[in-house]
Structures are given as structure tokens and as C-alpha cells.
Amino acid sequence: MESQHELEELAIKLYNIDAIKFGDFITKTGLKTPVYFDLRVIVSYPDVMELISTLLHVTAIKGKDFDHLCGVPYTALPIATLLSVQVKKSMLLRRKEAKSYGTKKMIEGHYKVGETCLIIEDVITSGSSVLETTQDLRKEGLKVNEAVIILDREQGGSENLARHEVQVKSLFTMTNLIEILVKHNKINIDTANNVHSYIKETHAPKIVKTQDRVLLSYEKRAELASNAVAKRLLTIMATKKTNLCLSVDLTSASNILDVLEKVGEHICLVKTHVDIIEDFTTDFISSLKSLAKRFNFLILEDRKYADIGNTVALQYLKGIYKVAEWADCVTVHSLPGEGIIKAIASCNGVNSQGIFLIAEMSSEGNLITGDYINETVKIAEKYSSLLTGFVCQNRDTFKNPGLIQLTPGVQLESSKDNFGQIYNTPEKVMLEKGADVVVVGRGIIAAKSPETEVIKYKEALWKNYMKRVSGKME
The missing domain is CATH 3.20.20.70 (Aldolase class I)
Structure with missing residues (x-):
């Protein structure tokens, strides 16, 4: 399959530009991890950015019915921008903090109550960043039921988001990304087994749905x-x-x-x-x-x-x-x-x-x-x-x-x-x-x-x- 070949090509490129690191790290949610994904570096590699946006479009977005795209700040913003241009859909910007002047809005862009917004994110562990963006969009009366991401670390994020009526579609899971890197001799079996054991044993905290x-x-x-x-x-x-x-x-x-x-x-x-x-x-x-x-x-x-x-x-x-x-x-x-x-x-x-x-x-x-x-x-x-x-x-x-x-x-x-x-x-x-x-x-x-x-x-x-x-x- 052509898309599988391109996915493998992307995995190798991410490894080569140091967007995937192996060692001892701490995630945003406070979990220790033997593998870390720093996708912020992709902004320096236009060919990687283009490949990611194309694959997201072809494998996760094509055929979906939605009115707007919104990238989770900040890493996903450039990818969301490229996708917005590719699919000819309106893009919305979510601020991390409301302005203290002017309109004091959290969501920038033109939209109407009842319209549908698709969330774009780079990596999910617990899913908390996607959920924060979802909640701010929903507060504006927008419908948010899907998130398209580059990598699912398989540590509970998809399940947390499902509890909040958000379904996740990812380019990679941690498991298949590691398999690709082993296949192409980028990491050895011991490193892969260490990551697999980590996935099996370590999960992000559950995010219980609260009553709005x-x-x-x-x-x-x-x-x-x-x-x-x-x-x-x-x-x-x-x-x-x-x-x-x-x-x-x-x-x-x-x-x-x-x-x-x-x-x-x-x-x-x-x-x-x-x-x-x-x-x-x-x-x-x-x-x-x-x-x-x-x-x-x-x-x-x-x-x-x-x-x-x-x-x-x-x-x-x-x-x-x-x-x-x-x-x-x-x-x-x-x-x-x-x-x-x-x-x-x-x-x-x-x-x-x-x-x-x-x-x-x-x-x-x-x-x-x-x-x-x-x-x-x-x-x-x-x-x-x-x-x-x-x-x-x-x-x-x-x-x-x-x-x-x-x-x-x-x-x-x-x-x-x-x-x-x-x-x-x-x-x-x-x-x-x-x-x-x-x-x-x-x-x-x-x-x-x-x-x-x-x-x-x-x-x-x-x-x-x-x-x-x-x-x-x-």
C-alpha cells in the first residue's frame, strides 16, 4: 500500500531529525518514559511538514464532514494551517489564555453556533490538551466529536477522550511506530521491548467526565x-x-x-x-x-x-x-x-x-x-x-x-x-x-x-x- 510506504518514510524522517528520542524522560503529565516525541522540530523541515499534512489528509480527514479545523496550541498549529489550505476549510485559533483586552475571546476566527470543528494534535498521552481545546470550542457552541493526531502513545488518551465523546484517529500508535523503526534498523529489539513493556505497564491518569x-x-x-x-x-x-x-x-x-x-x-x-x-x-x-x-x-x-x-x-x-x-x-x-x-x-x-x-x-x-x-x-x-x-x-x-x-x-x-x-x-x-x-x-x-x-x-x-x-x- 502506498500510504503504508509513506508512513514508514515519515517514521524514518522523524527519527532522523531527532523528533523521536530514546532515553529517560518525563512527559507533560509527569510520567517517566523511555521514549520522547519532540515534534516541535518539524517546523524546520518543510518536507516533513508536507508529508505529515498529506498523510493526515489522505488517511484520516478525507471524506469527513466538518466546517472548521483547530490545532491544539502550539505544536499542532502549523500542521492545522497546512491542512486548512489543503482541504479548503476554515481554521480557528484557540488561545491558551483569554486576552485581557478587546474581545477577551478564547477562540479566534469566524464561526457559528452549531458548526462542527475537527481538532488537530501532534501527540496524545492523557488527552488533556485535546480535551482543553474541545471544552473551549464547545463553550462557543461548536460541535467537537473527532480529533486527528500524528501519534497515539497508547497510554489512555484515546479512552479518556472517548469518555468525553471525542473519537481519535491517528497516523501512528506507539506500537506500530516502534515496529517500523525496528524494521528499518533504527532501534534494536531490546529498545523496542523496553518501550512495549512501558506501554503495557504505564498509563496516564483517567480523566473523568464532569457535569457541564x-x-x-x-x-x-x-x-x-x-x-x-x-x-x-x-x-x-x-x-x-x-x-x-x-x-x-x-x-x-x-x-x-x-x-x-x-x-x-x-x-x-x-x-x-x-x-x-x-x-x-x-x-x-x-x-x-x-x-x-x-x-x-x-x-x-x-x-x-x-x-x-x-x-x-x-x-x-x-x-x-x-x-x-x-x-x-x-x-x-x-x-x-x-x-x-x-x-x-x-x-x-x-x-x-x-x-x-x-x-x-x-x-x-x-x-x-x-x-x-x-x-x-x-x-x-x-x-x-x-x-x-x-x-x-x-x-x-x-x-x-x-x-x-x-x-x-x-x-x-x-x-x-x-x-x-x-x-x-x-x-x-x-x-x-x-x-x-x-x-x-x-x-x-x-x-x-x-x-x-x-x-x-x-x-x-x-x-x-x-x-x-x-x-x-x-
Whole structure:
């Protein structure tokens, strides 16, 4: 067979350019190995690059139906580029880290939700690099079910990827590559036997499939939630069939109550800024709690606490507002550190605390960085039973399905206001950004008929939630 002859030719060339080394090495996954594949050197050998791309095309890609190619960064990128040109298919680029400026995207290129992407990789051991790329592509709504690779080390990578619905097609397995090198007298039988024994005895760690929170129903996530307020909110959402949070940024207590009287049956949460109410009284709080009970929604005071622990505890419990007595949950910045979580949790006389930790903001030019987000999530991991969820803009900010993503900045049509507030559509915020509860304010409260507009938002958001959990993202 011509392809077999070319495969043997490629194996010999890889050996001759030192892309295959024998000795004592450590793999990326921490495994000791008597053979190491350094395919980064192929960029210096155009004839090897051309042969690899041709063989991948002929033996693994020809006849496949897909829309895009994506090379796992970084070694596979030049091969993916050549293949893209050969097969006349669009190529996508996956960043290892999101940009801290501009679009902050992980995936670069033009694509549509529901399109299919084929992954290109050089070598798999555990399959973790392919899986990371797969997950980032899937987060964008792309279908990823196949990976084409140069070498399968036969140490569990293919099995790990199969558990995540990714099938692997390789040019070489470790076994047949070693057989070719023995056949052409590049290595001796002892070296080959050493490698065969190693393959048989040494396997990469299993990568267990985790539950993608955005594909789980609210009912299922209520079972997984460890925070009492998160459990209640998810249950309300499932029961009322709404994931809409109304932001009542009004300065009149009577106006707030009037709006809630009209729209309360259609929301799961109301978000208040109590300190902007000009005629605040304890009667307002009594009426607000009565409406919440009658229409079965929770109350979020968007206080955005950001002081030292002792001060925050006083702000939460004391003063004229006494937030702890009526708010089911509050928003909190992670800037002061984990002490702010401890402070709220330590407040006596409060039945249960709900805390939304602010990980991202929707305002243009905000100063939150990727590192800040990562540190915020680390704090949350330590206090998951105290947290209801995160205020954030992206589905990959956190994984825990028992926590809730609260996303502000939504209107029926994308837009931006005069103060840099960026608005997303219900479809984008649910399918692409992974929101669980969506905050809408002026789109409803400034409408001529809030009771009519709230239904439009409720139905649009729920429709996209149902599409998301069904897995039908097209």
C-alpha cells in the first residue's frame, strides 16, 4: 500500500531529525518514559511538514464532514494551517489564555453556533490538551466529536477522550511506530521491548467526565447545591419556569412596589439598591417581603460590599436598612479577600445567607483582570456552602453546578448606553455566555407597559434555557 510506504518514510524522517528520542524522560503529565516525541522540530523541515499534512489528509480527514479545523496550541498549529489550505476549510485559533483586552475571546476566527470543528494534535498521552481545546470550542457552541493526531502513545488518551465523546484517529500508535523503526534498523529489539513493556505497564491518569453545569436542568442543580439560598432559587426557577431577575433601580418605594405588583408572577428574583430609595421606610420592606412571598421570588440587595470584614458585618446587620433582616442574598466584592465572606457568615440571627460574589462586570473598561477572576473563584471554592453564585459574564468562569451565574446587562437587542453599560441579547447571554439568572432593568421598568415587556423577556430567556439543556444549540 502506498500510504503504508509513506508512513514508514515519515517514521524514518522523524527519527532522523531527532523528533523521536530514546532515553529517560518525563512527559507533560509527569510520567517517566523511555521514549520522547519532540515534534516541535518539524517546523524546520518543510518536507516533513508536507508529508505529515498529506498523510493526515489522505488517511484520516478525507471524506469527513466538518466546517472548521483547530490545532491544539502550539505544536499542532502549523500542521492545522497546512491542512486548512489543503482541504479548503476554515481554521480557528484557540488561545491558551483569554486576552485581557478587546474581545477577551478564547477562540479566534469566524464561526457559528452549531458548526462542527475537527481538532488537530501532534501527540496524545492523557488527552488533556485535546480535551482543553474541545471544552473551549464547545463553550462557543461548536460541535467537537473527532480529533486527528500524528501519534497515539497508547497510554489512555484515546479512552479518556472517548469518555468525553471525542473519537481519535491517528497516523501512528506507539506500537506500530516502534515496529517500523525496528524494521528499518533504527532501534534494536531490546529498545523496542523496553518501550512495549512501558506501554503495557504505564498509563496516564483517567480523566473523568464532569457535569457541564450549563447543560444541567435547574431541578438537577438544585439537588447539587450546598447553599440553601441557591437551592431555593433554583427550585423557584424550575417551578415558575422563569430565570428572569428584575432590577428595580427606582428612587420611589411606591413605584417599586407598583412595578412588582404587575410583574412579580414572572420573575424569580428582584434586585434592589435600597440606598437610592428617597422615601425608604420599614413599611416598604414589609410590603416588599409580602410581595416576594405571594409571588414566590427572592430578594437580592445589590449592595456590592467591599470593605473590611468588621465594617461589612455592621453594614449588613445595622444602620437604617438592616439588610440582613430582609434580603435573601447580597452582592459582595472579593477585593478585600476571604475575610468579607467570613464576616457575613458570622452574623448572628440570620437564618441563611446568600452571597453572590462579583467576578466580572458588564461595564465597558472595567478594571477586573483574568488573574482577579481566578483568585475570586479560588475564594469561592473554599466557601462554596456559603455562596449562592457569581456575578459574571462568561460560562467558563466557574464549574460548580451547585452555584448560580447571575448575569446583568441584557436587552432584547444588543446595545450600549451612554455610561458604557454593554447589553447582550437573551440568546447570546444564555447560549454563549452561560447565564443562569439574567438581570433586566430599564428594558422592563422604563417600558410603557412593564407587564407586557416582562413576558417578552421571560419567554425569550426560558426558550433559550430549554434549547441549552436539550443540547440543541443550533
